[in-house]
Amino acid sequence: MSQKDSPSAVTGTPSVPPDRGVPEEQPRWRRDFPIDWAEDDYVSRRELVKFIVLTSGAFAVGQVWIALRGFFGHREVATGRVPVAGVDEMEVGSAKTFEYPKGSSPRLLIRTGPRAFVAYDQQCTHLQCPVVPAVAEGKLHCPCHNGWFDLQSGRPLSGPPRRSLPRVSLDVVDGTVYATGVENSES
C-alpha cells in the first residue's frame, strides 16, 4: 500500500503546517510552540508556580513534622528485656560490645564502678566512627576527629559531634545486666 492511499500515513508523522509546506520554511514561532507532543518542552508559568508552591509547601510541612516529632515523639524505644552480661564477668573499667536489639549497630556496655554500668551506641554521632571508652578520664573518645563524650550522660563535650550518643537503658538484677530500651539522641 503506497503512502498516498494509506490513511495510516497520518500515523507516526509529525504534524503538518496549514500551508503543508516544508518545516524549514516555516516561521520561527512555529518551532517555539510546536504542536507535536514530543517536541513540547515548554513549561508554562502556571506549571512552574505550581511546582514551586507545592515543593516549598512540602518542605515547610516536613519541617513542622520534624519539630513535632522532636517535641512529642517517643524518646525511648523498648524492644524487650535482653541479658547482656553477668556482673562478675566484667571488671570495673572494662567494656563489652553487644547488639540490642538483635542485628543492631554495636552497643557499648561499660562498667564504670562496682555498682555502676552505662551503655551507649558505639557509633559516634558525627560520622559513625566507633567510640573508645576512656573510663579513667570519665569520657568516651572518638579517635577519628578527636570527639569527646561524657561517660555518665553521653553528651558531647568537645570535637565535631553535636548530639548525644544514643543511650541504652539498663537494669541490674541478680548479678545480670539487662538491656531494656534505647533512648534516641536529641537532635
Place this chain on the structure above:
Amino acid sequence: MPVPEKLEFFVDPGRCIGCQSCIQACTECDTHKGQSMIQLDFIDRAGSTQTVPVVCMHCDSPTCAEVCPADAIKRTEDGVVQTARKPRCIACNNCVLACPFGVPKMSTKMNLMMKCDMCYDRTSVGLKPMCASVCPSQALAFGTREEMARLRPNAKPINTFQFGAQTIRTKVNVMVPKDGPDEHVDVTAAMYEPAIGHDILDDVFGEEQS
C-alpha cells in the same frame, strides 16, 4: 505507548441510527466521568431522522492546536490530537470556533475544553474506543483496514478533506461509496445546496447563491 498502527477508526454516518449509545459509553469513561466527548448531530431535525456521530478526526494539521493561544492542544506521534492540557487551557473558545469539524466543546463549568482523544487510555493499549465498542450499527468502527474491506464491500475509507483551498488529512476515516469518484471529501462544495427536504437555501452567510 502509541496506538497500534494497524488499528484504525472508521466512521460511517450513513449507518448511524441515533441511539446515543456512544454518548453514554463516552460518559462512562473514567478519565472524564460524566462528561461526554462525543456529540450526536442532527443533520436536519425537522425534515430527517438522520444523525451523525461527531468524533475528533485527528487532523495531521490540527486547526484547534494552530489557533490555541495557550499552547494547550498537543498531537502525539501516533497522530492522536489530545484533549486540552488542563494546566494550560484558558477556556478562550478559539478551538471551538476554529475546528472545521465542530469537535471541541467548552465545558464552561470547568473552564476547560474537552474533546475526543480517541479514548487514548484504551486505544494505546490496543482496546477499542468506548464509542466503537458499543455502537450497535458499527457506524463507529475500530479495527484493521482488511477487516473493514471484508465487512463493507461496497464502501471505501477516505481520510482527505478539502476545505476551500486547504487540504487536511485525518487519522480517522470516513466511509464513502466504493464506486464514487472521490479521492477526497469536499466539505465546502455543498455549502450552497439546499438541505434535504428544504426547497430554499438556508443561507447562513447571507451571500448570494452562485
